Amino acid sequence: xxxxxxxxxxxxxxxxxxxxxxxxxxxxxxxxxxxxxxxxxxxxxxxxxxxxxxxxxxxxxxxxxxxxxxxxxxxxxxxxxxxxxxxxxxxxxxxxxxxxxxxxxxxxxxxxxxxxxxxxxxxxxxxxxxxxxxxxxxxxxxxxxxxxxxxxxxxxxxxxxxxxxxxxxxxxxxxxxxxxxxxxxxxxxxxxxxxxxxxxxxxxxxxxxxxxx
Numbered sequence: 001x002x003x004x005x006x007x008x009x010x011x012x013x014x015x016x017x018x019x020x021x022x023x024x025x026x027x028x029x030x031x032x033x034x035x036x037x038x039x040x041x042x043x044x045x046x047x048x049x050x051x052x053x054x055x056x057x058x059x060x061x062x063x064x065x066x067x068x069x070x071x072x073x074x075x076x077x078x079x080x081x082x083x084x085x086x087x088x089x090x091x092x093x094x095x096x097x098x099x100x101x102x103x104x105x106x107x108x109x110x111x112x113x114x115x116x117x118x119x120x121x122x123x124x125x126x127x128x129x130x131x132x133x134x135x136x137x138x139x140x141x142x143x144x145x146x147x148x149x150x151x152x153x154x155x156x157x158x159x160x161x162x163x164x165x166x167x168x169x170x171x172x173x174x175x176x177x178x179x180x181x182x183x184x185x186x187x188x189x190x191x192x193x194x195x196x197x198x199x200x201x202x203x204x205x206x207x208x209x210x211x212x213x
């Protein structure tokens with residue numbers, strides 16, 4: 001399967017996903033899970049037509065609601081998209097009615113964090129366009145402000161190729177992140193440390209500081 005489900009933007013209760021149309025696809029399914037090894041069917045028979053909306057132009061798009069995810073995975077009402085890691089994948093039905101398998105799909109992890117802006121001055125593939133790093137889809141992205149927060153307008157593999165993020169959880173909430181280039185894995189190399197403080201289930205403070213690997 002060529003197409004990869006990609007989070008375009010996220011709120012506490014909703015994630016808008018988009019993906020490039022698969023050749024010959026007539027419908028799609030979206031799967032979700034708390035593990036990349038256990039995915040459950042969330043939505044079935046999604047329209048295969050590419051969107052004409054400026055936000056998702058040329059992509060097949062779907063809004064995933066946390067209420068639907070809670071129901072399918074039997075999660076507590078306190079669980080939302082800002083405090084839990086979820087895994088998503090898509091499959092498609094071809095012109096003869098056969099469905100692709102989740103084993104041929106790329107499973108995408110959506111961490112429970114928003115966008116942390118870190119300026120990347122130079123990306124040679126995009127004529128030095130400003131980029132910001134999105135923890136939501138683990139890529140550097142070109143973004144624009146919307147009522148939903150940051151809208152991803154394009155992305156690169158800069159993160160996948162060059163950076164590592166280590167996450168620390170307490171079981172329900174993200175407590176700490178450490179981010180560093182993958183060629184600086186020796187002890188004492190520069191890193192960024194991001195720590196989170198909560199009041200109940202609400203994030204009340206986020207601190208970004210210099211650190212070491």
